[in-house]
Amino acid sequence: MPKSMSVVREAIAGDEADDAMVERVAAGQAKKQVKAGRKVLPIVEGVVLVAALLAPLVLQDYLTVFATRVIILALFALSFDLVWGYAGIMSFGQALFFGSAGYGVALLARDLNITNILLVLPAGTLIGLTFALLLGGFLLLGRHPSSVIFVSLGTLTGSYAADRLARGWYYLGGQNGIPSIAPMSIGGYEFTEGPAFYYLVLGILVVVYLLCRFLVRSQFGLALAGLRENEQRIAFFGYKAQHLKAIIFAIGGAIAGLAGSLYAFHEGFVWPNMVGVVVSTQVVLYVLFGGSGTLIGAVIGTVIVEGVSFWLSDNYRDIWPIILGLLLLLVILFRPLGLISFVLGERERVGSFGAKAREKRDAP
């Protein structure tokens, strides 16, 4: 047998999945015929932006601090949505880039006294980018395309190994992590928890979001969406599928690194969970809940999961994770495209790339 059974089976399974997807989409499309001409995505994005801008004005102080954390995690979720929602790479170890950047800036602050925002944020981004380039290059590039399962296990293992390393390495603080990181600063001003920090991360989120939006609506993004839907076909068209994947994986790593460095300074400490499997799977939850492949779905998912967690964990601390698991299972079974698919047609998710393209296609 030239290839192992699993590869063949996976290819077949992939086709069946496609068929299942087509059926599901067709069913959804029939229901949403009315909405086909209207664009829902920009409306959703606008509502979220306005809500985010107004949040600190109506929230109490401790809730603003919480909202800041949610926005940082949303930035992190964005990075996962790029690699999973667009390119179909199941990165089960996205926390590796998030956490290693967090550790990196924590070390900069602790050992070199560098807390200048203009230095630490690019440093964190660079750490995420470098790690993602190394891991992604190893896992994704090569003579034979890697199987989806291999990439997901490879990233999961990378994240697990980093977790173990952080726990056991005295220099990184071991089990306790690195406590009391000095606040981020610019000139003489220090960013401590509160509205200023909130608007800073919101600004960063908006900028990164717009960059991602531009990216996924370009030709590059179209090729990525093609990869997600049917990799073999895209490769057959002459695209270097593996290179595209490695590039988006690296970009995702850079954004995760940026989020990780913001998180480290906002919380004021880093600890091994941040690079490990726990946070890695958490980000998968966010994106699945909200809806993958829409960018805004990742943000909404983060807000919902974290918000409901926050609200429920006081009253139902013990059973909340079980409820979370059940909800996740229901979403996977009945709404594989996440909650946003209630309002969004599949056509818009795959992308109407620009007004002109739409006019041309809609013309009789």
Place this chain on the structure above:
Amino acid sequence: MANAFVAAFEILSFGAIIVLIVLGLGIIASMMGIFNFAQGEFVLLGAYITYLAYAKGLPIWAGMLAAPVVVGALGFVLEALIIRRFYAAPIVAMLGTYALGLIIREAVRGLIGGFYLTVPEPIGGSIDIGTIHISAWRFTIIVITLLVMAGCYLLLSRTSFGLRMRATLENPSLARASGISTPLMYGATFAFGSALAGLAGALIVPVFSLYADLGLRFLIQGFVAVMVGGVGSFIGPVAGAGVIGTLSAALPWVMAPVVADVLVFVLAIVFIKFRPQGLIAGKGV
């Protein structure tokens, strides 16, 4: 010399434990093409059932026999209700079974809290060979692992049930056309894999105690072992588990445990990258 023997025994018994845990995982992965992320939680359930039997004053052996039966039955029900919907897409299956595992793990955590609960060894004491003492229970685990492996092999290769199973694996539509109820075979395979996990949990709980993250501890190790061994055959995952289990038990004797732990995984991933078909390329069972 005596020390070396004890060390070798420790390494061997840990390898056997990993083989036991991976056996069910490998069968489900090879037969059905899905990586069951809830497998660790099936191990946890097996351990929990054994603990329950012990806590209620029943003999531990009774709990250890009940564990595979109950977990296997649960596996059959879950396959029919949930897992069945995932066969079309392996990644969705990973996520779905992860959610399932999360539910089971947190439910058990709710029941036992954050404690480490202990169950005594059904066969206590040690086997003495001259001046060497080895744990009798760990020795029993090795023996049982060998028996279970032989049993699985015979079941899959010598019985009509095994033949139907392999037929379903090779070509589901042809198997269906030949009158094999493929949904039933999938259910049975999943139940069988779950039962093995339940048994593994029952046997290892005296060694590792019972805590909510017990299954999680072995999950990644199990997956890596299956990939290293090679999906698609019976013997592949077993061989992979032997290698991974032995390595992760042996390396800490010569280097810092953390470094050893990380090194095993790095080596495994590099190995899979350059030999994706695994140690033993799959040719069915």
